[in-house]
Amino acid sequence: MLPAEGHRTALLAQDAPSAGVRARVEDLLADRARALLRADRAALLAGVAPAARPAQEQAAARVAAVPFSAVEYRISAVTEPGPDGRLVVTAGLAHRLRGADEHPAVLSRRLTFDRTPDGWLLSADEPDGSAALWDLGEVKVAWGKRSLVLGLDSAEELAGLAAVADRAVPAVSELWGEDWPGRLLVLTPATESQFARMLDVTAGSYQGIAAVTVAAGGEPAATPADRIMVNPEAFRGLSDLGRQVVVTHEATHVATRAATRSWTPLWLSEGVADYTGYRGAGRTARQIAPELARDIAAGRVPTALPTDADFAAGSPGIAQAYEQAWLACEMIARGFGPQRLVALYRAVGSMGDPARLESVLRAELGLDLPGFTKAWVAELVRQLRR
Template sequence: MDGGAVGGSVLSRRAALLLAAAGLVQLSPPAVRTVPATVVAPSASAGATRPSARSAVEALLADRARAQLRLDRSALLAGVTPASRPAEQAALARLAQLPLAELSYRITEFAEPVGGTLTLTAELGWRIADFDDHPAVLTRRIGCELVDGAWLLSSDRPVGGAALWDLGEIRAVRGTHSIVLGQADPAALAAAAAAADRAVPLVTELWGGDWPGRLLLEHPATGEQFAQLLGVSADGYAGIAAVTTAAAGAPVHSPADRVLINPQAYAGLSELGRRVVTVHEAAHVATRADTRPWTPLWLSEGVADYTGYRGTGRTPRQIAPELAKAAAAKGFTAVLPADGDFAAGSAGIGLAYELAWSACDLIARRYGEQRLVALYRAAGATPPAGSREEWLDGLLRAGPGPGLADFTREWGEDVHQRFAH
């Protein structure tokens, strides 16, 4: 599902309609991690004999990032208030389960001290070794207190999406092309890694090898934890088995993609359903460099679904039961779904996905799979200069061949022939 933005991240697929390795062991205290931290450089305070509050806190956060990355408990606890130390020590133990290559803070909003307290907002960047080319970014609200003349951290809480280590003990399972991190039991993590390993070559077969060919999945234990990772209400995502996120502001060719699994919805899928969902999400990762804010969601979700169902042997009616039902109704006309039709919780989200799949499936069958791939890449490479309809008409004429009106007519006829009888 690529149905909207949550906390600055791009999202991916519903899956309720598809229903038809051990974890790393935590030792206490954690071993020291001998990798360098990315630090936040303090701002210079020209002519000052004593650091400003901001520069002191920037230095504090740089030291904190270094201590967290290196699993240096003494250094970490030296920078927090006494009341915060138990919680900080527990969080550091959870961090030990992540193969971190980078962790950093960057202040984005700063409120000057009021008495002996201050608050600020910061971006927290974290990068997993061997999987992330660029850090994923979370927003944190941080509180500090002045203790014996020094600023110490008193709180570090999520604003929007939570970090994995906010939610509890983390387990990790590595696959051949994947790593799965989260609070789910080891068997569930291993199963997700196996599904991801099978998905990667299936996606590469269609989209080529110009993507990292690896997947990072986050697999919490509950639907509530899943919602916390996204920073959304759990109710709106109850039927969505997985989403794919990319870090806001990441370079085009090196986003920090995460496939987030909604445990209850994912567990309720058949084996085929889990395959389709995982391949769908992997397709979003593989096409991320070609996906732009202007890419129509019917195209991005349609190609992901086409990739997911490719080679499964499912019939059109098995893939698109809602579309089959709608097409049989008198007066039905196939219309390309609007972006809003893919919003989580939308009443018509299932039909929107099936319409998108059928449109992309028609292009692949009638004009060839590589024309579909080329159309997707052309859409990402060429932003609309005028209306979206004119832009899409030009893309279709330059790619598959028919303009938007002719394509829509051909597609409507195809839907009627396949589903209305």
Template sequence: MLAERARGLPERTGLPVAEAAYRNLVLAAGGAPDRATAAADLAVRIAGYDDHPVVYPRRIELVRAAGGWRVEREEGTSGPPALWDLGATRSASGAHCLVLGLADGPDPAGLVAVGDRAVAAVGAVWGDARPGRLLLELTATEAQFARLLEGDPTAWADMAAVTVAAPGAPVRTPADRVLVNPEAYGRLSEFGRQVVVTHEATHVATRADTRAWTPLWLSEGIADWTAYRDCGRTPQQIAPELTRDVAAGKLPAELPADRDFAAGATGIAQAYEQSWLACELIARRYGPQRLVAFYRAVGADDGPGEDRDRRTDRLLRGELGIGLAEFTRLWLDGVTALKDRG
């Protein structure tokens, strides 16, 4: 019965599901003789995009009917809900991206061209070894976007998109999704939308090179650097909040800390701009290939227990020939120069 229900998931959702199965089924004891409750993991793989199934823990209420048992209700029990838990779904595909949306929300086809351009821009930096595909989920409301993130809607109000590693896949090769906030994304210009999606596509492409000890100033900075690469805009246009701070005499003392990127954090815009400037410094001074090499070196290094700043200092010296203190000084010089650069 559950096997048949799993096979019917593509028809019920309208999504390109390549694989669906209920695993680890556990029936709850007790209850009325014509009713039962089960716990199971629903494993779903989207065709052409997921190397491994995404796992959704489910609670299933069963009722005995004339023809046997049938599912009366199914709901998620932990972790984020599946997109189809939020309503009827629809999808649109491009050459390198797939957009999953809700029937009562924005047309997912509107994201296809943006997604395809993002994949191309990321491939130009990270090469053919990077996954040339992108899966985006577009909700109908900001509240639904927050539900997929299991967060407070107010904290995510200004975030246009977020990349998440869907549960159940191996740590090093997760099934990534780019979740798009329809309200914040809708307020952006066409250029801004492209930057946001390319930024998130970079996170997808660099997942295997990103580790828990990768500083967020580096991972967020390189995503912005990839997104803004060759855009033809001035540093002041790319970093307007930081430029205003510099003009007012408000300068940072050090590279952004991880906490500065938390949703709703004060000065989060400046943290992203400062991080972009740090990666732009490496690319401009040493070349884009050295920036990519440094990022990969940070992810490949497995120095367990080593202090993060000490590790960053060691890898900067190995890849660029300068330590963290000297790099920070050069970066601060670049921040200060924003008032003069065109």
């Protein structure tokens, strides 16, 4: 259990500076954690070097509204002071957000301390990899009945997103049951480049992708802290239905986390998420799968289910991969019932060996993989050929 306030943490680096310096750094970070938890700006700035105070005042304003319920810096390494007299510390910022996190999520931070007449004082607290939302701008908060939205957009935009998230929760629970938290945490920066910084990827890597679900590292490792991260530029371009489908899709990933394993094929995990998102939307197959419909009309009929690589951001044909996956899961739900699709998904998650997929398909659907693929290709042609 993460304590409600930061506490002194043992330094791990064997070549760290003296015990007195280590203790001072631990104390400063414990004080900083308490200040973040309490949104106490004066306390947050008390351990800051004078030259860094203007920048840290801005940082304090950016993070002030974040509803932390627990904060702790976990130091992993400390360098010897360099010629400039500065000390560099690498630490994990373990934190929980009120009403959202059951377990702490951890962000890697790079902290710099200056030697001053008053001793060691903080001069920088920066991301070491993925940026936090509050590194990028002043965070605003919208509370939904079933969601918490943190973002850099207007209050109106965030409230609208919270309403979309609130509708997604019961839509997911109706199919997948109540055995998940039933509450969503949504993070939305203001630009696509900020979205890339939060994922620690190059700008443009996720161009056109409206949202992703990130399992933030923390503890216990088996229960990551899920965050739905919205790519604002792509999301703004969607219709109201499109926005609802995207958030319900991502909410499905949150709800199915416990049943999803490394061996779960992406055509199944992405397919069930899209199936859940479009369920009850009243859209035809051609409306849901326009790129695939064009391919089939042109005689380009798939002969195999999409591979995991087909779903990678930037992959050619990624739109068709999602559409193919949706239709595979829609075919199962229509032919065998939605609960058989759920049972198949959970059976795949518990099989323990990718080689057992064939036997799971036989047990749940009465089809081997070639038979399932043949039926799926026929369904593509039946529903999408003009």
